[in-house]
Amino acid sequence: MGIDIAQSTPTAAAMAQLVQAHYPLGEVVAGEFLRRSFNQVYRLTLADGRHVVARLCAERPRGAPQLQFEADVLQHLRAGGCPVATSLPTRSGEVALRVQLPEGERAVMLFEHLSGEATSDLPANIEAFGRGLARLHTAGEGLHSSASHYTLDLDYLLLLPLQRLLRAPTMTAELRPQFEALGQRLHNRILSLGALTQVLCHGDAHSDNNFIAVRDNGEREAVFFDFDECGPGHLAYELAVYPWWLHPRAVDGLWSDKAATRWRQFITAYREVRVLSDADLAALPLFVAVRQFWLLGEYAGRVPVWGSQAMSTDYLHRQVKLLGQWEGLEMPAV
Template sequence: MSLAIAQSTPTGAAIGGVVSKAYAFGEVVECELLRRSFNQVYGLKFADGRRVVARLSAERPRGAPKVEYEAALLGHLRARNVPVANCLPTRDGTVATMVTLPEGERPLMLFEHLDGEMTGEALPDVEAFGRGLARLHDAAQDFVATESHYTLDLNYLLESPLRLLLTAPTMTEELRTQFTELGSRLHQRISSMDGLTQVVCHGDSHGQNNFVTSGQGEDRVASFFDFDDAGPGYLAFELAVYAWSTHPHSVSGKLDEKALARWQHFIAAYRKERPIPAADLQAVPAFMAVRHFWLLGEYAGRIPIWGSQAMPTAYLRKQFELLTNWETLTIPESNLP
């Protein structure tokens, strides 16, 4: 009997075999699964000592992977000296190779290996992250997209995720009404904001999609990877992703002094490279809620893979309470020079 498969996880050895055939880098001597989350990520080593990272894109609620756009953006940023994990072409010159799996074909991309550690609590590393993100935005200003891409507007960030969230099998009628009304208020609130800045967004700039290392002329340098959420969108959303990542995700959670210091040093470092209009900073709390809606939609869209109890009803109630409290959330602006 043939069974439908939601999502399979190839072994490291299997991915190593695919890469050996599709890429002209020689024999793969090591390949391990690094992470199984929204995508499956593998670390590989070739016989000549070269190290790379492979990403097997998963089916995603937000639409098909935009691999051509991602590769073009990475090439543009690299040409402007922004440290990124560039896409490595296949032996045929394409940006990805298609892997046939029980659930269908999925694109596999290869990227340069980056050294360093993710942005943590050390303020010099937080500053490197803020400085690097500002330079990334500057370098992408003249990027012209000729490929299909995500557009990080309210439909993508809020409306579509909300529709997915409402279909969760653990959603009650009461919660469905509450989330719908909350999403509508948030949409109206942001729609009434004038003059919000648009940038080419990394899309998932929470400080864990970059590594920080020592650099020349600066204490620390941030290098960026994982651009599969990238696309044109709101600067306020891009900044809010980091604020969202530092803020406690509990109903009564408040920023403590350490978290507030990280946020302020991040903003101060960004501002030294690139101005942030007041309207965008004021919009950050609203976009923190948008970011949370986006994530809940991503989770809901993966229930066929993760199971309904990845989002039990009790969890949904807590998320509604959290988002309700965030309607009145304010974040102090940085008073650092």
Template sequence: MLEIAQSTPTADAIARVIELHHDRGPVVASEFLRRSFNQVYRIEFASGQRAVARLCAQRPRGEPNLVFEAHALAHWFEQGCAVSRCLPAKNGQVAVDVALPEGRRPLMLFEYLSGEFTGDAPDRIQAFARGLAALHDAGASYRGPASRYMLDLDYLLHQPLQRLLGAPTLTAEMRPQFEALARRLHEQIAELGELSQVLCHGDAHGENNFVTLDAQGAHQVAFFDFDEAGPGYLAYELAVYPWVMFPRVPDGVPSEKLLARWAAFVTAYREARPVPEADLAAIARFMAVRQFWLLGEYAGRIPTWGSQAMPTDFLRRQITMLTQWETLELPM
């Protein structure tokens, strides 16, 4: 029998699993939405209720953080934050195991949210930033089950580096270059002293939330996709938004539009929640940390995505870009 790295169940198959394990009635419509790090499906019940199902992928980091994620979402909701909560199975468990050719994988069901992504309008960006600040304020009182993972430099930088160093498309000359970049990056962050910790969303790049208008016409933001949530650096959390916008090419220069979006974000966040100077200074360094994290995630998925998801010329460009990012500064 062939060994399977990762299979993709159909939307209809996922619907049948949900009907069996969730006490929410028949599923009348289902749709496969996307394959990213996980596989995500839209579910519609005969009652009219909608939900989102997430089939957790086998992550290079290890087991999914299910119990922590479900309890953290419940806590944020109780504190008044708009989040997509976990919908437990009828046996009370936060996930059900699905038997697949590659082994058993957990399936979670979440509340359905509607709205639009953050986009580039200043008022929507400001709402996103205020919502993120509210998550961080509310997370300070979380006392539920502990997270499997800390979003520290071991998790975000050193473990991804080790996975990257094992990539078959990485040449012998590039290995010491990536190692030196990671070492200098760690040293730069250490020199900034003690940095603030928050309960992080972990992937707040502006498209893991929806923005809507309330009855008074004010922008409201609701967050979803907390697969990367956990305690970690505030500077890392704030770095994810500029990181996703920044040009991914050597000699990339941020446009005026990008800088305006960043200014709207960081100003609104600081108005809602003060940020110490050391954390502000660390944001640009954590953009590079985020890139190492991403490279490690790609390297860990080579059995599923193939080695050409990160070809040699791409990796060579990463060295040039990360070298330039060593002196990157963001206006505050």
């Protein structure tokens, strides 16, 4: 009798063998399993001492990973002078390797390895992160790619995640209309702001998907990786990801002085490089809540792998209170 597998985890040694066999990089002498979250990520060491990073793409509720578009984005940004971890082609020139696992076919994508300091709470690093994200948006202009891609609009970020959330096995008849009403009010408030600025978004720029490189002249520069959420979309959403990460995601959470200071350092540095409209500024706190809806939809889609208690009914009760509180969320004054 066969047993269905939701998601398997290859060992680092197995991933090293795959990369050695299918990429023109020579011998892979060591491997390290870094993390398992939405994807599984490995650091591999080559015989010449270099490192590369392998990402084993997981099945996601949003649909298949848009690997060709991601590779096109990385090449475009690199050509525009933006420091990013570009993808590496297989021996046959493909952007990814397809491997058969117990649950079915999954894609492995290989990237350059970046190093540097964490952004942390060092003001110079936060400012470098803000300037770097602004430069990334400038470098993203003029991209031409025929590959299919995600579009980070309200359907993708809010309405579809809301539907996945409403179908979660731990959702209740009491909570369902509350989440529906919160999502609809949020949607309507954003639409009422009119046209918002669109950019090529990183999609997950919360300061843990970049490092800060210190150049020979002492300049600090943000270097970016982990673009599997990238796509054209709302600038206000892109900029809301960092304050969403800073703000306590708990009922009755308040901006701490430390979090408010970090937000001001980030957004001030961003605006030194790119103009931010009044409408986009007004949309920012709304998109902090959108980000939480997006996350809840992702969690709901991961129940077959993570289990239903990854979003228990008690957790959902806290989330509906949190999102209700965030209807009046205000960003720290800049």
